[in-house]
Amino acid sequence: MHRLRRGYVLTALTAVTALALAGCAGSSDADEGSAGGELTALTTFYPLQFVAEQVGGDLVEVSNLTPAGAEPHDLELSPVDVLALEDADVVVFLSGFQPAIDDALADTSGPLILDTADSADLVIHGGDESEAATGDEHDEHDEHDEHEEAEHDEAEDGHTEDDEAEHDEAEDGHTEDDGHDHGLEGEDPHFWLDPTRVAAVAAAVADTFSEADPDNADAYTANAQALTAELTGLDEEYRAALGTCERDVIVVSHAAFGYLTDQYGLTQVGISGLDPESEPAPARLTEIGHIVEDAGVTTIFTETLVSPKVAEVLAEDLGIDVGVLDPIEGLTDPEQDYLSVMRINLDELTEALGCA
Numbered sequence: 127m128h129r130l131r132r133g134y135v136l137t138a139l140t141a142v143t144a145l146a147l148a149g150c151a152g153s154s155d156a157d158e159g160s161a162g163g164e165l166t167a168l169t170t171f172y173p174l175q176f177v178a179e180q181v182g183g184d185l186v187e188v189s190n191l192t193p194a195g196a197e198p199h200d201l202e203l204s205p206v207d208v209l210a211l212e213d214a215d216v217v218v219f220l221s222g223f224q225p226a227i228d229d230a231l232a233d234t235s236g237p238l239i240l241d242t243a244d245s246a247d248l249v250i251h252g253g254d255e256s257e258a259a260t261g262d263e264h265d266e267h268d269e270h271d272e273h274e275e276a277e278h279d280e281a282e283d284g285h286t287e288d289d290e291a292e293h294d295e296a297e298d299g300h301t302e303d304d305g306h307d308h309g310l311e312g313e314d315p316h317f318w319l320d321p322t323r324v325a326a327v328a329a330a331v332a333d334t335f336s337e338a339d340p341d342n343a344d345a346y347t348a349n350a351q352a353l354t355a356e357l358t359g360l361d362e363e364y365r366a367a368l369g370t371c372e373r374d375v376i377v378v379s380h381a382a383f384g385y386l387t388d389q390y391g392l393t394q395v396g397i398s399g400l401d402p403e404s405e406p407a408p409a410r411l412t413e414i415g416h417i418v419e420d421a422g423v424t425t426i427f428t429e430t431l432v433s434p435k436v437a438e439v440l441a442e443d444l445g446i447d448v449g450v451l452d453p454i455e456g457l458t459d460p461e462q463d464y465l466s467v468m469r470i471n472l473d474e475l476t477e478a479l480g481c482a
Contacts, residue, residue, distance in 0.1 A: 165339045168214035170227045171198035172456045173318035174242060174327075176464040178218050180353040181331045185342050186216075191227070197431045198455050199401075201226050212236050215338050218331060220246070223315040238338050245330035246317035250388045314400055316453060320385040321357040321364070321468070328353045360468055364390050367472055372480030375421040377414060379429045379437045380404075382453035392479075397426075397437055411440060418444050425478035427451035430458050449474050 165186045169175040175190040182188055191207055192198040203211075203226045211217055211230055214237045219227050221243045231239055317323040332350035336343035368390045376383065381396030395417055398404045406414075417423065426441040427449045428434030434448070441448045451474055452467050462470075475481070 165216065165335060165342075166214050167216040167218060167335070168210055168237070170201070170217075170219040170224055173324070173454060173464060174218045174220065177324060177328050177331055177353070181328055181346055181349045182335060183345065183349050185339070185345060186335060189214075192224075192456060194456060194460070195431070195458050196456055198224055203227070203230055208234075216240065216334055218242060218334070220315055220317075238334055240330060240334040242317075242327045242330065243315075245326045246323045247326065248314065248317060250314060250384045314381070314384045316382045316455075317385055318454060318464070319383055319468075320389045321361045322389065323385065324464075325354040325357045328357070356465060360465060361389075363469070364472055367476050367481055368392065368479070370482045371476070373422055373424070374479065375417065375423055376427060376451070376475065376478065377418065377423055377425075378427045378451055379432055379434065380453075382429070382455075383451065392475075393421075397440065406436065414440065415444055418446065424480075425449045427474070427478070429453055431456055447478075449478055451475070 165182065167178045167182060167186050167188045169178050169188060169190050171192040172190065172194075175188060178186065178188045189210070191203070191210070192201050201224050208230050211234050216239075217231065217234070217237045218240045219231065219242070221228055221241045317327070328350040332346040335346040339346075374391065375393045375395060376387065377395045377397070379396070380398040381394060381400050383394045383396075386392070387394040395414060397406050397410070397414060418426075423446065425447045426437050426444075428437045429450060430452050438448055451471055454464060454467050454471075457463070457467070
């Protein structure tokens with residue numbers, strides 16, 4: 127269930143932003159929306175903007191704090207941005223994704239605040255599937271784990287210290303930032319790459335808009351239902367297209383696709399982990415080379431908004447192709463939207479994975 131929170135703005139920021147308000151009163155989108163009687167909603171990066179626009183329709187003036195083409199992880203707020211947060215009727219954000227937003231909202235009063243983490247279900251339910259792609263090394267780990275479990279069933283104290291050390295090493299062979307899917311609990315924010323989770327967020331947005339504007343609650347609910355129908359169709363397209371593929375491993379620039387791979391039975395291998403700016407260690411690149419060979423991977427995916435250099439060099443060294451898979455953290459083409467980019471991603475996946 128979504129969470130609504132209220133706070134108090136910092137005294138220092140109030141002083142600064144009050145000056146900004148005096149200098150630009152009546153010029154902001156939020157002011158124009160209020161003057162026209164529309165609900166004003168401020169979102170913090172593109173996928174949330176898309177949902178808010180679809181649910182709000184003509185009844186809500188939606189704006190976005192992250193500029194088009196900018197990397198949302200790195201967003202820094204100006205005093206005018208903080209003022210916009212304070213002036214909006216509704217703020218839609220994702221906690222843990224943009225630290226500057228989290229800090230500002232902790233001290234913001236006025237708007238209804240919807241944290242979409244509460245409805246997006248930020249848990250990858252499929253567990254660590256990526257070990258299947260890493261060859262004999264992981265098979266040995268799996269056999270070792272099964273042996274340890276058998277000994278544990280026979281005698282609870284049957285492990286020696288050496289056994290425990292080996293078992294821990296097998297369990298911890300990958301850190302949370304090594305680029306593998308790990309059944310992450312609340313650590314991977316990229317829920318929007320699973321359309322079914324976007325549908326859940328749409329319902330939460332409709333509820334929040336309805337609370338702020340009860341007279342139009344039926345319209346918000348109907349819009350959310352229409353968006354859900356589109357998202358359901360998109361989910362069915364993915365299931366049909368990815369249901370019969372020659373390969374099921376994707377190598378990506380950073381591990382943003384855990385929800386997508388979990389939803390559609392694929393395995394994600396990230397050159398970098400959840401942080402797109404982290405540099406992979408040489409040992410990690412060597413490991414990916416083994417995965418590529420063992421799993422018959424034909425393509426390494428770069429992405430928009432992040433430098434493709436490391437992925438391109440690795441693909442060249444391995445003699446395989448380079449593709450683009452968009453994590454849709456922001457739009458670079460104003461002619462596209464969330465649905466169209468997801469379908470472009472599907473085309474890229476089906477070609478790289480050899481899907482019938």
